[in-house]
Amino acid sequence: xxxxxxxxxxxxxxxxxxxxxxxxxxxxxxxxxxxxxxxxxxxxxxxxxxxxxxxxxxxxxxxxxxxxxxxxxxxxxxxxxxxxxxxxxxxxxxxxxxxxxxxxxxxxxxxxxxxxxxxxxxxxxxxxxxxxxxxxxxxxxxxxxxxxxxxxxxxxxxxxxxxxxxxxxxxxxxxxxxxxxxxxxxxxxxxxxxxxxxxxxxxxxxxxxxxxxxxxxxxxxxxxxxxxxxxxxxxxxxxxxxxxxxxxxxxxxxxxxxxxxxxxxxxxxxxxxxxxxxxxxx
Amino acid sequence: xxxxxxxxxxxxxxxxxxxxxxxxxxxxxxxxxxxxxxxxxxxxxxxxxxxxxxxxxxxxxxxxxxxxxxxxxxxxxxxxxxxxxxxxxxxxxxxxxxxxxxxxxxxxxxxxxxxxxxxxxxxxxxxxxxxxxxxxxxxxxxxxxxxxxxxxxxxxxxxxxxxxxxxxxxxxxxxxxxxxxxxxxxxxxxxxxxxxxxxxxxxxxxxxxxxxxxxxxxxxxxxxxxxxxxxxxxxxxxxxxxxxxxxxxxxxxxxxxxxxxxxxx
Numbered sequence: 001x002x003x004x005x006x007x008x009x010x011x012x013x014x015x016x017x018x019x020x021x022x023x024x025x026x027x028x029x030x031x032x033x034x035x036x037x038x039x040x041x042x043x044x045x046x047x048x049x050x051x052x053x054x055x056x057x058x059x060x061x062x063x064x065x066x067x068x069x070x071x072x073x074x075x076x077x078x079x080x081x082x083x084x085x086x087x088x089x090x091x092x093x094x095x096x097x098x099x100x101x102x103x104x105x106x107x108x109x110x111x112x113x114x115x116x117x118x119x120x121x122x123x124x125x126x127x128x129x130x131x132x133x134x135x136x137x138x139x140x141x142x143x144x145x146x147x148x149x150x151x152x153x154x155x156x157x158x159x160x161x162x163x164x165x166x167x168x169x170x171x172x173x174x175x176x177x178x179x180x181x182x183x184x185x186x187x188x189x190x191x192x193x194x195x196x197x198x199x200x201x202x203x204x205x206x207x208x209x210x211x212x213x214x215x216x217x218x219x220x221x222x223x224x225x226x227x228x229x230x231x232x233x234x235x236x237x238x239x240x241x242x243x244x245x246x247x248x249x250x251x252x253x254x255x256x257x258x259x260x261x262x263x264x265x266x267x268x269x270x271x272x273x274x275x276x277x278x279x280x281x282x
Numbered sequence: 283x284x285x286x287x288x289x290x291x292x293x294x295x296x297x298x299x300x301x302x303x304x305x306x307x308x309x310x311x312x313x314x315x316x317x318x319x320x321x322x323x324x325x326x327x328x329x330x331x332x333x334x335x336x337x338x339x340x341x342x343x344x345x346x347x348x349x350x351x352x353x354x355x356x357x358x359x360x361x362x363x364x365x366x367x368x369x370x371x372x373x374x375x376x377x378x379x380x381x382x383x384x385x386x387x388x389x390x391x392x393x394x395x396x397x398x399x400x401x402x403x404x405x406x407x408x409x410x411x412x413x414x415x416x417x418x419x420x421x422x423x424x425x426x427x428x429x430x431x432x433x434x435x436x437x438x439x440x441x442x443x444x445x446x447x448x449x450x451x452x453x454x455x456x457x458x459x460x461x462x463x464x465x466x467x468x469x470x471x472x473x474x475x476x477x478x479x480x481x482x483x484x485x486x487x488x489x490x491x492x493x494x495x496x497x498x499x500x501x502x503x504x505x506x507x508x509x510x511x512x513x514x515x516x517x518x519x520x521x522x523x524x525x526x527x528x529x530x531x532x533x534x535x536x537x538x539x540x541x542x543x544x545x546x547x
Contacts, residue, residue: 012365013371016357027396034398111475113480113518114481120302175536
């Protein structure tokens with residue numbers, strides 16, 4: 001085996017590497033160049049150099065957007081992991097057949113377009129057709145309410161959208177936890193809830209952290225949901241809605257590119273921190 | 283499983299199903315309005331999806347982009363995964379990371395990248411730019427599945443073939459490729475379904491010249507509600523269930539998703 005030359009390997013990998021470099025790395029480079037170009041209200045950008053777009057990050061308006069984005073997406077990530085974790089855990093204790101059904105459902109929801117999720121939730125939370133009507137029928141509420149648009153609606157729909165991602169990140173670890181571990185705890189008299197809280201959760205600490213970060217990054221990049229369910233007031237938009245708004249409605253691609261680069265740096269930073277933290281923890 | 287656990291799973295299943303139920307309800311309204319529960323019953327809106335030019339065009343654009351993107355993703359992923367596996371390339375880890383990156387980053391970042399890129403090249407809005415953009419964005423999926431498939435090949439089989447004098451081409455054609463084809467197909471299927479549903483990259487690359495179905499649904503939410511939106515959503519959900527159901531039926535979905543131990547039922 002060792003005498004084999006790696007030359008054909010490099011030759012084979014050359015094409016795809018070139019393709020990915022050209023179509024993935026180069027666009028990021030151009031995005032960087034665009035972010036310091038001048039604004040052109042009648043086109044995408046005008047040649048030139050300016051740091052004005054980055055300077056706008058320092059304004060209180062932008063600080064408010066960042067704070068809101070972090071709050072909305074952090075909350076959504078937390079909720080989705082809190083639902084996904086016990087669900088995935090319980091399913092991995094079921095038969096293989098049940099797990100396949102679960103995975104098909106998870107993948108189907110995962111592939112659902114964000115637009116479709118946002119559309120469905122805007123109906124679910126509306127006054128005329130939403131769940132509040134069911135609560136009224138059950139006598140739990142006096143009259144139907146409109147829960148969209150608003151902060152809670154965005155958080156709810158984002159939690160829903162990221163739920164399948166969270167489940168898929170947790171699935172490998174949870175499915176590998178040997179049933180004997182929990183059986184041992186229960187033989188010793190621990191209740192299933194206590195076993196879950198004191199054995200299973202600590203065993204999965206690393207994937208939980210990874211999952212939270214991933215869900216956060218995913219929701220931060222969501223566009224259709226905050227756009228469809230969020231309020232019409234730009235101050236309450238998440239950063240992704242602003243990026244799209246600047247690129248098209250405001251005809252300010254350079255500022256959109258600068259914000260995308262900020263988002264890129266934040267994401268890479270978060271991934272790096274998780275890697276280091278999880279790598280060092282073992 | 284305890285009563286409480288069953289109840290919990292039931293509630294989660296209910297929440298997960300709720301939006302799908304709403305969409306299905308909307309899609310069968312008799313009138314051109316988005317009532318839920320639906321008023322009257324009609325399947326005309328599903329027909330509209332295939333007969334009304336605007337919706338049919340969007341459906342065709344989506345299918346074209348998704349098929350092209352799946353092909354591009356596999357064409358990039360297969361040689362990369364193969365080279366990294368067969369020759370344990372120096373820098374192979376970095377190449378693999380390059381393949382994972384598009385899927386890890388928020389899509390809006392890649393979308394702005396693609397927008398800047400195609401705009402600068404002066405081809406912004408061309409259909410094929412969305413095919414290439416989606417292909418690169420979704421390359422991660424076949425890369426992961428094919429790598430998984432390659433790693434599950436018994437090294438002894440490869441060594442036996444080498445001992446018998448098989449050259450690289452014969453080895454690839456007669457041993458390796460037949461074994462990884464199922465993984466290639468699942469990877470392509472994943473990429474296809476996700477491309478069908480992807481919004482932000484499709485919008486930023488070709489949203490103003492060719493509408494994909496998600497872009498069309500989004501625009502319809504602004505200008506002109508019609509139950510066809512619900513019908514389109516239901517068709518897409520059905521398509522996803524069929525594709526993943528087939529992978530689950532004929533492939534090893536738990537393994538693809540990262541489970542290693544197999545408990546006997």
